[in-house]
Amino acid sequence: MSAESENKGDGGVETREESRNGGAVATNGEHLVDLYKKMILVRTFEEACQRGFRQGKIGGYLHVYIGQEAVATGFLDAYKEGDAVITAYRDHPHALLLGSDPKNVMAELYGKGTGIVKGKGGSMHLFDVKKGLYGGYGIVGGHIPLGVGFAYAMRYQETDHICQLYLGDGAMSNGAFHEAANISGLWGKDGMNPCLFIIENNQYGMGTSVERTTAMTDLAAKFDAYGIEHEKVDGMDLEAVLEAAHRTTEQVRETGKPYVVEALTYRTAPHGAGDFFEKYRTKDEVKKWRERDPIGLLEHKLLERDELDEDKLEEIKSEMKETIQEVSKFADESEEPAMEELYSDVYSGSDEYMGEE
Numbered sequence: 001m002s003a004e005s006e007n008k009g010d011g012g013v014e015t016r017e018e019s020r021n022g023g024a025v026a027t028n029g030e031h032l033v034d035l036y037k038k039m040i041l042v043r044t045f046e047e048a049c050q051r052g053f054r055q056g057k058i059g060g061y062l063h064v065y066i067g068q069e070a071v072a073t074g075f076l077d078a079y080k081e082g083d084a085v086i087t088a089y090r091d092h093p094h095a096l097l098l099g100s101d102p103k104n105v106m107a108e109l110y111g112k113g114t115g116i117v118k119g120k121g122g123s124m125h126l127f128d129v130k131k132g133l134y135g136g137y138g139i140v141g142g143h144i145p146l147g148v149g150f151a152y153a154m155r156y157q158e159t160d161h162i163c164q165l166y167l168g169d170g171a172m173s174n175g176a177f178h179e180a181a182n183i184s185g186l187w188g189k190d191g192m193n194p195c196l197f198i199i200e201n202n203q204y205g206m207g208t209s210v211e212r213t214t215a216m217t218d219l220a221a222k223f224d225a226y227g228i229e230h231e232k233v234d235g236m237d238l239e240a241v242l243e244a245a246h247r248t249t250e251q252v253r254e255t256g257k258p259y260v261v262e263a264l265t266y267r268t269a270p271h272g273a274g275d276f277f278e279k280y281r282t283k284d285e286v287k288k289w290r291e292r293d294p295i296g297l298l299e300h301k302l303l304e305r306d307e308l309d310e311d312k313l314e315e316i317k318s319e320m321k322e323t324i325q326e327v328s329k330f331a332d333e334s335e336e337p338a339m340e341e342l343y344s345d346v347y348s349g350s351d352e353y354m355g356e357e
């Protein structure tokens with residue numbers, strides 16, 4: 001099933017291919033409404049994931065992006081076909097926003113054979129190369145050198161593609177981050193590293209706040225040590241993210257030099273779906289950030305500007321709930337992976353570099 005055909009009944013959410021605007025910054029009403037629907041898709045999907053986890057239908061780990069949606073929604077709006085996207089384990093939105101079929105993504109979380117990687121990866125290891133998603137990684141910081149390598153390859157192969165590399169605040173205290181940022185800055189001097197580092201600074205790595213992790217809490221400024229320029233953006237404000245995303249994506253594409261945007265955001269959900277007791281932050285703090293929920297902020301703007309009314313907002317949400325019910329049903333009713341799959345896709349096939357399998 002292609003994303004194009006499967007997404008038709010999803011409450012009006014257009015696929016990336018249909019909605020992409022060729023790199024122009026377009027924050028007109030229609031465009032914002034389209035992105036609002038995408039954020040509702042992501043939120044509704046992840047709320048269903050949380051239910052599936054509590055029902056014991058989703059095993060292993062599950063980390064949702066609830067509260068952070070404006071970041072990936074804004075940056076992936078600037079995605080151009082052929083670009084690479086790489087992230088850590090909070091990866092459902094990236095797959096959905098790139099146009100992966102929600103049914104196959106949910107089936108992956110359910111460990112089913114119809115999953116996006118045949119049920120072998122689970123929530124943390126989504127992969128959809130045709131859509132530009134190169135994972136989904138569970139080892140904190142482990143994907144950062146890979147993203148820098150993709151960016152190098154893109155220039156080496158003389159394309160104008162870039163790599164959007166998403167990383168958490170916690171990942172920046174990992175050694176792999178520093179090694180990769182160093183070589184990225186160095187390669188960037190010769191225009192050989194079109195890598196856009198997108199820091200999803202949600203202010204915590206599991207239960208440890210940024211203040212308790214590093215003495216230098218200005219995360220973007222850490223890149224000064226590696227000669228990479230940077231800026232910050234309000235990651236709760238979709239319009240602000242969109243502006244930064246389109247401008248910096250094109251800059252990286254043109255110059256071949258890496259660049260950093262630190263998006264200040266907040267995960268209102270627990271770190272992982274199994275984390276029921278939170279002792280590291282207060283209820284008041286979460287409540288305060290909920291008041292700046294990115295979906296709530298965008299709703300407010302759309303209502304104020306008469307782009308949508310309350311009835312239409314409700315209609316979008318209830319249609320999406322129905323769509324996602326179908327998505328969960330598909331995952332639930334799908335078959336387990338076949339036994340033979342245990343041995344498939346273990347090694348890459350033969351190619352000019354690797355020789356025979």
Ligand SMILES: Cc1ncc(C[n+]2csc(CCOP(=O)(O)OP(=O)(O)O)c2C)c(N)n1
Nearest residue numbers: 090138139140168169170171202204205206
């Ligand atoms: C190398 C490594 N060390 C520790 C862990 C355990 N761990 C899982 S998530 C996490 C926090 C990472 O925080 P951050 O990068 O800010 O991402 P966020 O969860 O906030 O999105 C840690 C330490 C891990 N998965 N990998």
Ligand SMILES: [Mg+2]
Nearest residue numbers: 168169204205
């Ligand atoms: Mg974090």
